[in-house]
Structures are given as structure tokens and as C-alpha cells.
Amino acid sequence: MRELVSILDGNTFLVSDRRGDIESSFDFPTGLFSFDTRFLSSWVLTLDGKRLHALSIDDADSYRTKFFLAPGEPTHYLDAKASVIRSRAIVGSFQEELTVLNHTSEEVIFTVRLEMGADFADLFEIKHARQKKGRTTATVADNALRLTYRREAFHRETTISSTAPAQVDVAGMTFQIRVGPHREWTTRLHVSTVVFGARGEDIRATLPYGGSRSADAIRAEQQELIDRAPKLGCDCQPLAGAYRRSLNDLAALRYESIALGVRLLAAGLPWFMTLFGRDSIITSLQVLPFLPELIPPTILMLAGLQGERVDDFRDEEPGKILHELRYGETAGFEEQPHSPYYGSADSTPLFIILLDEYERWTGDAELIRRLEPQVRAALTWIDTYGDLLGTGYLWYQTRNPESGLQNQCWKDSWDAISYADGRMPGFPRATCELQGYAYDAKIRAARLARTFWNDPAYADRLEREAAALKQRFNHDFWIPDREYYALALDADGRQVDALTSNIGHLLWSGIVDESRAGKVVEHLLGPQLFSGWGVRTLAEDQGRYNPIGYHVGTVWPFDNSIIAWGLWRYGFREEAGQLCETMLDASGYFNGRLPEAFAGYSRDLTDYPVEYPTACSPQAWSTGTPLLLLRVMLGLEPQGEHLIIDPAVPPGMGRVELLDIPGRWGRVDALGRSRGTEEQRDD
Structure with a gap:
């Protein structure tokens, strides 16, 4: 599977490979997307005709990424005479700053080429390999490339410009540059996308967040949301990391409704x-x-x-x-x-x-x-x-x-x-x-x-x-x-x-007879359904079981969060804690971000959870999973004007403290400790 890097803000997101490149494809979802349309399907950088390779990637922020690149094969990195930095961001539009660095003591002439293209594919056309029915045209004017798609009243447009002079053609831009000894050259590329409405207006421009905005504004908006959430203090690093990542991803996954x-x-x-x-x-x-x-x-x-x-x-x-x-x-x-x-x-x-x-x-x-x-x-x-x-x-x-x-x-x-x-x-x-x-x-x-x-x-x-x-x-x-x-x-x-994980949802709903709940729990945490990383969607002794089948053997984090909630509802607190703990363990292997699904292999077969090949990441209900697990472990339940707090923290997890939980009661704090944790509170 190709490793992908994504950035997003609002209704626009970009998916590329680890070099920052986008290659035209109807079989893989790389590109610049907005409102279900791909506005860039080709964005490939070469230096003197050669592709680049990633040295490192800085993707700490959801809306921007920085790629550190070098020409040649990885074995030649030590001899690289030049390097390239691609700094990109989604700030309403897509912007990329391209910097070429000369590491020699002499002036060097470089040819920088960016292949550019837009197929304006609908997401369903990519998913189902369908061909376009409209017409795409490319025009060059004023040092910019304009790509336009029309099909009757359906009209989309991509315009690409550069701050540095370029030789612009219908397939991209070429820069012939001279870089002095130990100096650098930079250009800033701007990609604007237009979603035309029935009256010819840009629909996105009518939305409160539709226009371009600064990175500082995006950061401030996301941080304001994160600051409103309860503050978590805990001894369990996987929980702390997953909680922090979930809040960041929730802030990034918000988009604007046209309606x-x-x-x-x-x-x-x-x-x-x-x-x-x-x-x-x-x-x-x-x-x-x-x-x-x-x-x-x-x-x-x-x-x-x-x-x-x-x-x-x-x-x-x-x-x-x-x-x-x-x-x-x-x-x-x-x-x-x-x-x-x-x-x-x-x-x-x-x-x-x-x-x-x-x-x-x-x-x-x-x-x-x-x-x-x-x-x-x-x-x-x-x-x-x-x-x-x-x-x-x-x-x-x-x-x-x-x-x-x-x-x-x-x-x-x-x-x-x-x-x-x-x-x-x-x-x-x-x-x-x-x-x-x-x-x-x-x-x-x-x-x-x-x-x-x-x-x-x-x-x-x-x-x-x-x-x-x-x-x-x-x-x-x-x-x-x-x-x-x-x-x-x-x-x-x-x-x-x-035999499936669906029976765990029955516990959450309350439809299970009390006398049968214990047997349901035995199956959920028995060897056929429970992989050691979580509850499989389908038990491994069933006819259609496949550990990497989408719904027939994989482990879905959201599914397990609902099951844990159901176990808690019927009083199986220890078993609920076991699911919480294994999910949080798994999150550590994904840098705190639980994917849509991962393989149902037994834990004694793999030392880490194996991600499903085409899993969405981030995915909202996987992003929400650590939050629901935290609710389960702390036993949070509203009762009238009060919040009941009845913690049952899994053994070895230590202290879990959640401050300023919002609700009709105002804001309250919850504290739980696993058995054996020292009763002294941290200052």
C-alpha cells in the first residue's frame, strides 16, 4: 500500500504521496478535493528531470505539511548537492512554497518542473473507475494555468499561478533557475478552486469560512475548540496521546454545509x-x-x-x-x-x-x-x-x-x-x-x-x-x-x-434480557470474536471470516467503543475496561489516531495491529472512540441536573482525571484510579 500524506481545512483536502506528489489515477484517491470533486489530479515535481525522495515530513498540523526532499535514490542522499523543501497549506485555497537549496560552493543551474493537471473526477468516479462525460480545457495566460471543466450547467475550475516567472504550458510549469553557492531559490504557488453555482457564482465564497484565510486564523480557530474541551490528566500515555490526537482531528474534520x-x-x-x-x-x-x-x-x-x-x-x-x-x-x-x-x-x-x-x-x-x-x-x-x-x-x-x-x-x-x-x-x-x-x-x-x-x-x-x-x-x-x-x-x-460483534450493540441498546447478558459477554471476549486488540466484526470460525475483510473479520474501533459502552451498561465493568485498554494500546501503534479498521489477526500472531489497506484516516467515529472509552472508564452518566461519576479504571492505567466536563450542571471534574494506584493526587 502506498503511504499517503493528507492536509485538510473545511471543505478542501489534499492527499499526496510521501514526496508531496499527486499522480493522475482513477484507482487511488490522491489529489486536491473540494465538494466531492478532484481539482488537482497531477502535481509532480522533478529537479533536472529526476523525481525526488523524502528525507523527512513535518505533518504536525492538519492544514499544512512540510516535505524535505533530495534528488536521486535513497542510497545517494549523503552525496546530494541540492535539496528541496515543499511547504504547503490548505488555507481556503491550496498554497505551496517551493524552495531549492544549493549545497555546493559554486553557482548551479537547475531545471525545476511541476507537472499539473486536473481531471475533475467525482469521488464516485474514482471509486468505481468511471470516465468523465464533460469537457476539460486548459489555457495559459498571465503566467498562470487555468483548467476548466464543463458539463451542461456543471462548471468547475482550477487556476494555478506562481510568484516566480515560469514557462507555463497546458501540462504544467517549468522554471530555469540559477542558485548561487550555498544559496536558495523560492517560489510560491497558488491554486484556487471554484465551485460554480447555478447563477455562475462561486458557491464556496458565500460560506463563512469559504474564502482564503491565514494559517494563524485556522490555528486559532482549531485551538479555541480544543481549549473548550475538558482537560485530561493521566498516567497512561496512550490515553493522553489518543485524547490529544482526537481533539485535533475533530477540529480538522469540520466542514461547511452549503445548505x-x-x-x-x-x-x-x-x-x-x-x-x-x-x-x-x-x-x-x-x-x-x-x-x-x-x-x-x-x-x-x-x-x-x-x-x-x-x-x-x-x-x-x-x-x-x-x-x-x-x-x-x-x-x-x-x-x-x-x-x-x-x-x-x-x-x-x-x-x-x-x-x-x-x-x-x-x-x-x-x-x-x-x-x-x-x-x-x-x-x-x-x-x-x-x-x-x-x-x-x-x-x-x-x-x-x-x-x-x-x-x-x-x-x-x-x-x-x-x-x-x-x-x-x-x-x-x-x-x-x-x-x-x-x-x-x-x-x-x-x-x-x-x-x-x-x-x-x-x-x-x-x-x-x-x-x-x-x-x-x-x-x-x-x-x-x-x-x-x-x-x-x-x-x-x-x-x-x-456470530458477530453486532451482539455488543444489543447490550448498548438495553434489549438483552439480564439473564442472557453474561453469555453475550463470554462470546464477545471469547477467542473467536476477541483478537486481543479488540472485538472482530465476525468470529473467526464463521464461513465468511477474513481477518482483512471489510466487515467480515476486521476490528473497528468505533464498534468496540459501542460494545464497551454496552458492557458498562450491564455492569460488566472489568470487561469494558479490558476493551478500553486494548483499544488504547492499539492507538499507540497509529500515533494516537485510530484508523477506520484494522486486521482481525490474533494478538499472539502479530506484535502490532495491522491497518486495513484502504482505511479512512482520520475517520470521525474512530476519532471519537477514545472519548467514548474515557466516558466508560470514568462511568459518566447524566442523571437529572447532576453527572454521576462511577469510575472503573483498568488495572495498571493509574490515575485518570478529567476536568471541566460540560453539561446542564455547569462544569464538573471526574477522577478515577486503577486499583493499586497510590491515592496521592499530583500537584
Whole structure:
């Protein structure tokens, strides 16, 4: 796998190789991207016709990177007579300062060449190797290169200029330079991208953060967010590093919505720099105890785009919460249904869960009252369109067999739902965690109805429905001879009997009978599911198990954070701590940044967690994982106007202190120590 380096700010991000180069490709997501379009697909530097090699990279900041390069092969570095520094940043636009250093005692003539190109590929075209249908033109004027793409009213543009004189052609810029002995030469390259709207205006310029801004302004904005978060003091370095990295990545992953002009949390780089129903909701749940002010824009955006009609192409139904929102060419021309797309069965109950949890932390009753119609519509969807077979369960089956998602649960790859022997069921499917989410949504909505909507009759009805669902679920999904819950029911009501991590989500939802919780925990932490680094998505004795299969054997950090929360809910504090500890151990091998997923190899087979080949990094719900683990270890739970703190810190982790936890109670501190830790507090 090619090692990639990324920078991002707001709606724009750049992905390159370790030299800082971007090479045109429809099979790998390198390039300069904004609003789902690639504005640079070629950005390759040569010195005297030779490619450069990386000596070192400074990527401490999310929005800028510095590459230290030398010509020739790595074995020749000691004899290098010159070196190159590429300092780049995303500051609204993309800027790169290019410096050539002469290390000899004589003047040297160099030829510096930058190959430049833009294919204006939509992210879906890159992902699925589709060719463009519009026309790209390149023009040279005023020492600048302008690249333009048009397809009917769809219009995008990239303009590249340099502060130093250059020979500009339609494929790039060439600089013939003289550098004196032990001197240097510098030019600054500026790349502006334009997203044209229907009236010919630059859409990005209308957004509060859309224009160019200084690096100092970006740094100050990100630091202001980080400073608002609770302060962590602890003896565990992996936890400290992961917490710090998570806050930095959360600050960087915010982007601006064209629809509302507010900052939202993007799901992940490079594929998912947009709003995702499920991902955004779960990330919000993880982040809520730390930065609650980040949550309302996501809630309001999801509520504002709630389904209103039946639209087979978009899998839209009244009351349904969206799955994914895109702004690119394929969505605009309805070659993909993502404008927005509603193909997830879990985002709707999760929306209700988030809204209730948000109020429990913040006391924002006004928002609960304001969104009463949207919550009622979501509950109606669960009982009507969501219950495809009229059995009282939440099912899914796409309305769009050509381009809709087959699996509309969080494990949404094509082979994620299977029987234990590897066969796959037909549609519709009712996966187990969907029923847990629906149960929890009804319990929480009952509280909202009784407390805020003055509708106790509706609350009573929801509680009766939830109780009936729990009883029915524990009868129909439980596999008595194996003592775990089936992954799903098929269309005939038969159990899809694979052993998966989904059963951990059932603990989080509260739908598991108390008498069965212990057996569920045994499976979750047993050798078939637990790798030593975390709980696998699929047990290793199942037919489709693959330790590097996307949803059929890998370990997902967010999945494990939800499972740890479920273990905590049922009182399995030691086991929850074990998951927290292994996740934090794994984070240390990724410089504190947990990836989207890593391989399900057993810990005794590999001395470190092996990253999934195309994992997003940073990814929002992986970034939020250390925060939720911290909540679990400290036992943080809102109760009325108070925050309950009931810590159970894993052995050997020492002191964990979280100061200024925000909520309806103001700000409070939490302190936990693992057993055996000296009771003296640090000054």
C-alpha cells in the first residue's frame, strides 16, 4: 500500500504521496478535493528531470505539511548537492512554497518542473473507475494555468499561478533557475478552486469560512475548540496521546454545509468528507460529553433533510433520516442517488437516541420541543415503512436495485450479512442491532413525550411497544444451543446465525434480557470474536471470516467503543475496561489516531495491529472512540441536573482525571484510579 500524506481545512483536502506528489489515477484517491470533486489530479515535481525522495515530513498540523526532499535514490542522499523543501497549506485555497537549496560552493543551474493537471473526477468516479462525460480545457495566460471543466450547467475550475516567472504550458510549469553557492531559490504557488453555482457564482465564497484565510486564523480557530474541551490528566500515555490526537482531528474534520452554512463533522478522509447519517450520529454520541456545542448543527441538518416522500431512486420515505449527502457531478446528474441518499435503516432510530442523549447532557429542552414533529415522523417510519413485513421488526431492502445499497445497516458491504456457514440470506433482512436501536429509540422517545410534549398517553404506548419488542426479540433472535443472538432474521423469519460483534450493540441498546447478558459477554471476549486488540466484526470460525475483510473479520474501533459502552451498561465493568485498554494500546501503534479498521489477526500472531489497506484516516467515529472509552472508564452518566461519576479504571492505567466536563450542571471534574494506584493526587 502506498503511504499517503493528507492536509485538510473545511471543505478542501489534499492527499499526496510521501514526496508531496499527486499522480493522475482513477484507482487511488490522491489529489486536491473540494465538494466531492478532484481539482488537482497531477502535481509532480522533478529537479533536472529526476523525481525526488523524502528525507523527512513535518505533518504536525492538519492544514499544512512540510516535505524535505533530495534528488536521486535513497542510497545517494549523503552525496546530494541540492535539496528541496515543499511547504504547503490548505488555507481556503491550496498554497505551496517551493524552495531549492544549493549545497555546493559554486553557482548551479537547475531545471525545476511541476507537472499539473486536473481531471475533475467525482469521488464516485474514482471509486468505481468511471470516465468523465464533460469537457476539460486548459489555457495559459498571465503566467498562470487555468483548467476548466464543463458539463451542461456543471462548471468547475482550477487556476494555478506562481510568484516566480515560469514557462507555463497546458501540462504544467517549468522554471530555469540559477542558485548561487550555498544559496536558495523560492517560489510560491497558488491554486484556487471554484465551485460554480447555478447563477455562475462561486458557491464556496458565500460560506463563512469559504474564502482564503491565514494559517494563524485556522490555528486559532482549531485551538479555541480544543481549549473548550475538558482537560485530561493521566498516567497512561496512550490515553493522553489518543485524547490529544482526537481533539485535533475533530477540529480538522469540520466542514461547511452549503445548505445551512454551518460547521458539521465530516465522516472521514478521503472518501467521506461529508455528512453521513449513521456516522455523524454515532460520532456525536461519542463527542457529546466533551464538546456538546458541536452537536446541534448535525441534529438540525438531519432533521431538515428528513424524508418527506417515497422516492425509489434515493431510497427516501417519509420520516426517514438520510444516509449520505453529496455535492459532486454524479449526484447532480442523478447518476448516483446521493443528493441526499436515504439508504440506511439505522440512522432513523439513532437520530432519536442522539436527540434524547443530547438533552440529558445539556438540558436543551427548546430543541426537543422544536423537533417534536421530526421525532414523531421518525417513530412512525420505524413502525410503517421500516417494518416491511409487518412483523414488528425493523427491516431493510433497497428500493433502487441498480445503485442503492444492498445492506443498509452499519456493516453495509455486500457480503457482511451471512449465515454461519457463509451463505447469504435474501431480502429483506432484519439485523439484530436494528431492533436494539428501535427499542432504545422508543424508550427514549417515551421520556421526551412525557417530559416535554405533554403527551403521557403517547409515552405509555411507546413503552408498551418497546416492552413487546424486547420480549419478541429475545424469543426470535436467541439461538438456545449456541447461547448468542442471531445476526439477523431472513425474509422467512429464519435465524441468520453468524456470530458477530453486532451482539455488543444489543447490550448498548438495553434489549438483552439480564439473564442472557453474561453469555453475550463470554462470546464477545471469547477467542473467536476477541483478537486481543479488540472485538472482530465476525468470529473467526464463521464461513465468511477474513481477518482483512471489510466487515467480515476486521476490528473497528468505533464498534468496540459501542460494545464497551454496552458492557458498562450491564455492569460488566472489568470487561469494558479490558476493551478500553486494548483499544488504547492499539492507538499507540497509529500515533494516537485510530484508523477506520484494522486486521482481525490474533494478538499472539502479530506484535502490532495491522491497518486495513484502504482505511479512512482520520475517520470521525474512530476519532471519537477514545472519548467514548474515557466516558466508560470514568462511568459518566447524566442523571437529572447532576453527572454521576462511577469510575472503573483498568488495572495498571493509574490515575485518570478529567476536568471541566460540560453539561446542564455547569462544569464538573471526574477522577478515577486503577486499583493499586497510590491515592496521592499530583500537584
